[in-house]
Amino acid sequence: MRAKTFIIIGIFLSLFTISLLYFYLKTIDKEDIVPQVTKSEIRREVVFAKQTIPIHTIIDSTMVYTKPIKETEVPREALQGLGSVVGSMAQTTIEKDSPILSHQVSFKIRLAYKVPKGKRAVTLVVDKGEAVSYLVKPGDLVDVVGKFDKDFAGEELGKTIIQLAEVLAIGQQYMPRVSKGENKKGEKGEEEEEEISFETVTLAVPLEDVERLVLGINKSAQIKLALRNPKEVMEVVTRGANRYSLLGRAIYEPKPKVKVKPKPAPPKIIPEPEPKEELKKIEIYRRVSKEIVEMR
Numbered sequence: 001m002r003a004k005t006f007i008i009i010g011i012f013l014s015l016f017t018i019s020l021l022y023f024y025l026k027t028i029d030k031e032d033i034v035p036q037v038t039k040s041e042i043r044r045e046v047v048f049a050k051q052t053i054p055i056h057t058i059i060d061s062t063m064v065y066t067k068p069i070k071e072t073e074v075p076r077e078a079l080q081g082l083g084s085v086v087g088s089m090a091q092t093t094i095e096k097d098s099p100i101l102s103h104q105v106s107f108k109i110r111l112a113y114k115v116p117k118g119k120r121a122v123t124l125v126v127d128k129g130e131a132v133s134y135l136v137k138p139g140d141l142v143d144v145v146g147k148f149d150k151d152f153a154g155e156e157l158g159k160t161i162i163q164l165a166e167v168l169a170i171g172q173q174y175m176p177r178v179s180k181g182e183n184k185k186g187e188k189g190e191e192e193e194e195e196i197s198f199e200t201v202t203l204a205v206p207l208e209d210v211e212r213l214v215l216g217i218n219k220s221a222q223i224k225l226a227l228r229n230p231k232e233v234m235e236v237v238t239r240g241a242n243r244y245s246l247l248g249r250a251i252y253e254p255k256p257k258v259k260v261k262p263k264p265a266p267p268k269i270i271p272e273p274e275p276k277e278e279l280k281k282i283e284i285y286r287r288v289s290k291e292i293v294e295m296r
Helices: 002-027 207-219 243-247
Strands: 043-049 064-070 119-125 141-148 157-170 200-206 220-227 280-286 289-295
Touching: 119 157, 119 207, 141 207, 157 207, 200 207
Parallel strands: none
Antiparallel strands: 043 064, 119 200, 141 157, 141 220, 157 200, 280 289
């Protein structure tokens, strides 16, 4: 008897629940129902060329833009996100307002194309102490400081010979691993700092500084790189440093030697010529000849 009672109560509660659900669904506003998004309505941020990009041009953010288009209209090789394009080199001419395709760009850029116009790439041999503990990265700005010996400079001297030199490469690496915290899909990510040991640093310097740098490398006892803040782009005129400025110029610098000018030689006295004594002249006639004799 009890079992039948429980069954009847269960059936009644089920019907009651179904009725409540039915009336609840009827009261829902149709506008509140979220429509199902179809694949044709999904949009992707595709990269387009803002201008005509010639072949072998390194693409920066001013040359491209993104535009959302339907997923069904996205070209097969179209790149998405600025991070997939910025910093790459055009492998062919890209027309204005056309989507950029993967085969049109490459991040494998020859170093020669990264040398700025009017500058040259020069490689220095460095160690960990000279390369700021291997913290120098491609794109950084550095100053080159040399230490010169007495035979070359007249005294031991430390002098900055190059300023605002851009680091093109460290060892064989000349492309930053992560550009501005974005991955190749344009997504923001944390930039990984990893110590990479290297023996050479390649700098971009003006041609006239190349000659000074080569001379400094050959004549200096040691070369060091001084890492700069990228926002500090003003050159500073320095006098260099020697042992006296190192220990305190005002105390230890020797007094300058005073050059004593030699006394001028006394003027030469030129004696006046003695006046010649005037002699009297007499005329002597001898027969047909005439003779003039001078007498005191």
